[in-house]
Amino acid sequence: MVSQAEQSAKPHVVIVGGGFGGLYAAKALGNSATQVTLIDKRNFHLFQPLLYQVATGTLSPADISSPLRGILGKYRNITVLMEEVTDVDPESKKLMLRGRELDYDTLIVATGVSHFYFGNDHWKTTAPGLKTVEDALEMRRRIFVAFEAAEKESDPENRKAWLTFVIVGGGPTGVELAGAIAELAFNTLKSDFRNIDTTEAKILLIEGMDRVLPPYPPELSQKAAEALVRLGVTVQTQSLVTNIENNIVTVKQGDEVQQIPAQTILWAAGVKASAMGKVLEQRAGAKLDRAGRVMVDPDLSVPEHPDIFVVGDLAHYAHQGEKPLPGVAPVAVQQGKYVAKLIHQRLAGTTPTPFRYDDAGSLAVIGQNEAVVALKSLKLTGAIAWFIWIFAHIYYLIEFDNKLIVMIQWMWNYFTRNRGARLITGESSLVSVDVDADGNYAAAAPNKSPVEV
Amino acid sequence: MVSQAEQSAKPHVVIVGGGFGGLYAAKALGNSATQVTLIDKRNFHLFQPLLYQVATGTLSPADISSPLRGILGKYRNITVLMEEVTDVDPESKKLMLRGRELDYDTLIVATGVSHFYFGNDHWKTTAPGLKTVEDALEMRRRIFVAFEAAEKESDPENRKAWLTFVIVGGGPTGVELAGAIAELAFNTLKSDFRNIDTTEAKILLIEGMDRVLPPYPPELSQKAAEALVRLGVTVQTQSLVTNIENNIVTVKQGDEVQQIPAQTILWAAGVKASAMGKVLEQRAGAKLDRAGRVMVDPDLSVPEHPDIFVVGDLAHYAHQGEKPLPGVAPVAVQQGKYVAKLIHQRLAGTTPTPFRYDDAGSLAVIGQNEAVVALKSLKLTGAIAWFIWIFAHIYYLIEFDNKLIVMIQWMWNYFTRNRGARLITGESSLVSVDVDADGNYAAAAPNKSPVEV
Numbered sequence: 001m002v003s004q005a006e007q008s009a010k011p012h013v014v015i016v017g018g019g020f021g022g023l024y025a026a027k028a029l030g031n032s033a034t035q036v037t038l039i040d041k042r043n044f045h046l047f048q049p050l051l052y053q054v055a056t057g058t059l060s061p062a063d064i065s066s067p068l069r070g071i072l073g074k075y076r077n078i079t080v081l082m083e084e085v086t087d088v089d090p091e092s093k094k095l096m097l098r099g100r101e102l103d104y105d106t107l108i109v110a111t112g113v114s115h116f117y118f119g120n121d122h123w124k125t126t127a128p129g130l131k132t133v134e135d136a137l138e139m140r141r142r143i144f145v146a147f148e149a150a151e152k153e154s155d156p157e158n159r160k161a162w163l164t165f166v167i168v169g170g171g172p173t174g175v176e177l178a179g180a181i182a183e184l185a186f187n188t189l190k191s192d193f194r195n196i197d198t199t200e201a202k203i204l205l206i207e208g209m210d211r212v213l214p215p216y217p218p219e220l221s222q223k224a225a226e227a228l229v230r231l232g233v234t235v236q237t238q239s240l241v242t243n244i245e246n247n248i249v250t251v252k253q254g255d256e257v258q259q260i261p262a263q264t265i266l267w268a269a270g271v272k273a274s275a276m277g278k279v280l281e282q283r284a285g286a287k288l289d290r291a292g293r294v295m296v297d298p299d300l301s302v303p304e305h306p307d308i309f310v311v312g313d314l315a316h317y318a319h320q321g322e323k324p325l326p327g328v329a330p331v332a333v334q335q336g337k338y339v340a341k342l343i344h345q346r347l348a349g350t351t352p353t354p355f356r357y358d359d360a361g362s363l364a365v366i367g368q369n370e371a372v373v374a375l376k377s378l379k380l381t382g383a384i385a386w387f388i389w390i391f392a393h394i395y396y397l398i399e400f401d402n403k404l405i406v407m408i409q410w411m412w413n414y415f416t417r418n419r420g421a422r423l424i425t426g427e428s429s430l431v432s433v434d435v436d437a438d439g440n441y442a443a444a445a446p447n448k449s450p451v452e453v
Numbered sequence: 454m455v456s457q458a459e460q461s462a463k464p465h466v467v468i469v470g471g472g473f474g475g476l477y478a479a480k481a482l483g484n485s486a487t488q489v490t491l492i493d494k495r496n497f498h499l500f501q502p503l504l505y506q507v508a509t510g511t512l513s514p515a516d517i518s519s520p521l522r523g524i525l526g527k528y529r530n531i532t533v534l535m536e537e538v539t540d541v542d543p544e545s546k547k548l549m550l551r552g553r554e555l556d557y558d559t560l561i562v563a564t565g566v567s568h569f570y571f572g573n574d575h576w577k578t579t580a581p582g583l584k585t586v587e588d589a590l591e592m593r594r595r596i597f598v599a600f601e602a603a604e605k606e607s608d609p610e611n612r613k614a615w616l617t618f619v620i621v622g623g624g625p626t627g628v629e630l631a632g633a634i635a636e637l638a639f640n641t642l643k644s645d646f647r648n649i650d651t652t653e654a655k656i657l658l659i660e661g662m663d664r665v666l667p668p669y670p671p672e673l674s675q676k677a678a679e680a681l682v683r684l685g686v687t688v689q690t691q692s693l694v695t696n697i698e699n700n701i702v703t704v705k706q707g708d709e710v711q712q713i714p715a716q717t718i719l720w721a722a723g724v725k726a727s728a729m730g731k732v733l734e735q736r737a738g739a740k741l742d743r744a745g746r747v748m749v750d751p752d753l754s755v756p757e758h759p760d761i762f763v764v765g766d767l768a769h770y771a772h773q774g775e776k777p778l779p780g781v782a783p784v785a786v787q788q789g790k791y792v793a794k795l796i797h798q799r800l801a802g803t804t805p806t807p808f809r810y811d812d813a814g815s816l817a818v819i820g821q822n823e824a825v826v827a828l829k830s831l832k833l834t835g836a837i838a839w840f841i842w843i844f845a846h847i848y849y850l851i852e853f854d855n856k857l858i859v860m861i862q863w864m865w866n867y868f869t870r871n872r873g874a875r876l877i878t879g880e881s882s883l884v885s886v887d888v889d890a891d892g893n894y895a896a897a898a899p900n901k902s903p904v905e906v
Contacts, residue, residue: 043601044875070875
């Protein structure tokens with residue numbers, strides 16, 4: 001074990017956030033001539049690309065999460081702190097935590113983004129987003145409660161609203177959610193109910209641009225849309241959600257306005273920078289883009305603050321006038337590793353080169369045997385793409401402890417087409433099919449002193 | 454699909470509760486000449502014997518749960534209803550649900566039991582019990598938050614309180630929890646922290662009787678206690694908890710009174726019948742025992758109500774002056790199957806024989822390679838007992854969809870000694886290490902507007 005004196009002689013790198021950017025920076029600094037503190041308010045790293053599988057009842061939260069201490073415990077120079085950062089003072093190089101301070105020599109901010117409702121934060125209750133484990137379990141609860149409520153509903157209009165699922169946003173998350181819910185309705189749950197036919201469910205994917213997966217090559221967007229339609233999803237592009245009220249979604253497509261009654265509305269559109277962006281703006285004079293992301297220098301540092309770096313989704317990195325890099329895991333991983341290397345280079349007295357993103361390609365999954373893959377010039381769809389998608393994800397999970405279980409779980413689901421994790425849990429886990437006076441989704445039903453079952 | 458007319462001609466069996474008793478009754482009535490409705494307020498069957506593994510971070514809730522519709526969907530004569538029962542009217546043979554009624558010909562009540570605090574229900578917040586998935590996740594959260602809080606605590610006394618785990622009740626659940634927490638502290642988490650030595654944790658198992666596992670043969674209780682001590686648990690028998698206040702447990706052993714400061718207190722003592730017991734007392738004149746369980750006739754029916762049966766933990770079945778059967782899964786399974794068979798026999802005009810419990814033996818696990826097994830005259834301990842315990846549980850899980858995953862998970866944990874599911878989640882998942890003015894555990898820390906990490 002390194003003594004305190006020895007440790008304090010080493011430069012102290014503080015990393016805020018244990019997502020892909022922060023975690024890979026920490027790993028790359030493991031057992032190096034630095035002292036590292038990784039701060040996260042959660043005690044685990046979340047493999048976010050698979051979070052939609054938790055939301056739709058295929059995987060459990062622990063299948064896609066790894067305890068940060070478990071991953072980093074072996075590096076004796078790394079301390080994990082389950083804490084919250086409230087402020088930063090670049091002058092004195094101090095980080096403010098709840099009730100105490102922490103000195104740093106180098107600061108890496110990797111706090112990511114959350115959902116953005118385009119100024120309509122009150123839609124959040126009706127249309128939850130998907131960023132945390134709790135978000136995923138809430139989505140899962142709503143999806144499965146909807147089928148239960150439909151089963152009990154005698155009014156055909158209300159039943160239709162319970163069987164209508166609106167997914168707002170046609171990016172990878174929206175496409176994955178829509179595909180998974182379609183598989184639930186048209187396959188997994190088909191024989192489970194007595195009063196409803198789950199294949200009557202309507203799954204509507206709404207996208208503002210002219211195609212789903214806008215950042216992907218157009219022909220793959222086309223293939224993805226076709227695959228969604230095959231699965232039973234209604235894809236509606238060039239459509240904007242202008243209102244969500246009383247569980248009615250107002251959708252504007254050109255001049256046409258639709259009112260869609262839907263009890264389950266899922267939000268997969270828009271990102272907003274985490275609050276650390278604003279903190280860096282105020283304290284370090286950082287420039288933010290419209291989404292609140294921090295504009296970084298070519299070496300990912302905050303301009304005029306060579307000891308403060310921003311990596312991952314919170315960083316706005318635009319290389320020579322190009323579009324900013326997308327908020328995906330590979331960018332965050334490469335940026336985290338880059339900054340770790342840069343710190344080593346500075347310690348060694350060598351001059352670092354600017355960050356360059358090595359784009360290995362894009363992947364999105366639509367359903368069983370349905371995926372789209374764009375690897376540089378190679379474009380694939382269907383079962384081959386699906387297997388590439390599976391193995392790409394397993395490859396990333398390999399580094400932690402979950403690979404085996406998740407692979408088995410997928411194989412199992414693949415052959416049985418089953419979804420074992422469709423539990424309705426949480427504090428409002430009683431079938432709260434009640435709709436309040438305004439017709440809104442009643443998140444927690446009033447307790448009518450029922451008998452404990 | 455059976456038509457409504459055909460269905461209504463068949464006797465309608467209503468089962469309340471989807472635990473072991475209710476589920477096995479339903480399965481045994483599947484595809485028979487009855488119409489069956491199974492009511493549960495949850496949408497899944499919970500394999501409760503493994504719930505402590507969810508509480509201690511080895512398994513996920515979905516690993517030990519199976520959607521009721523998934524299990525029963527193949528039986529076309531069974532309808533699953535996610536609902537709550539509020540009352541029953543034996544005169545008109547009606548069951549009252551939230552906002553509607555249901556007619557029955559035969560009623561099977563299998564609503565189980567919850568924890569009992571011996572009249573001290575206010576201890577519940579400080580010392581949660583273990584019956585539901587939510588209970589398990591709350592225990593898990595507290596156990597892992599305790600280590601995180603200890604890591605941050607500078608005061609030695611407070612740190613000691615965070616590293617003290619008191620388990621009240623030395624039955625199978627208490628023994629399993631104590632063993633699992635000891636394995637966490639002395640093994641899994643050993644290298645994870647920097648400021649604390651987790652092997653300094655104190656795990657205290659308190660039992661009122663003169664030995665742990667009181668219903669088991671005395672020599673096995675002795676072996677279990679020895680195994681617990683080997684794992685690092687302090688076993689204290691003939692001790693009663695007389696107060697829990699300000700996170701101090703008052704324990705009385707003979708004339709000696711101890712005050713134990715402990716931030717994590719887990720309740721594994723005492724059961725209380727679910728509210729359906731009281732309902733049957735009021736409506737059907739049922740006699741209840743001291744725990745509120747329903748005294749049943751030799752055929753498990755409520756006296757003078759041959760069409761109302763009680764099975765599982767809620768039933769008090771004492772065969773010819775013997776002690777009542779214990780509240781364990783095999784009893785509930787056999788009782789559920791028995792009542793299903795009795796219904797078939799009545800329909801066939803044959804005379805049922807009284808219920809007889811076929812006791813295959815008792816099992817309890819203490820830790821890795823440590824278990825005790827009493828099979829009729831055969832008594833086993835150590836690794837052999839542990840493997841019997843594993844396979845007995847896998848055998849029960851086989852009937853549903855979880856066997857494979859859980860087996861793999863166990864194998865994985867067995868070889869790696871890892872616990873991947875040690876996530877701190879839930880609404881109060883922020884490190885709420887704050888203790889309120891009275892020194893009590895602050896379940897939800899006041900939000901100090903921290904930065905989103």
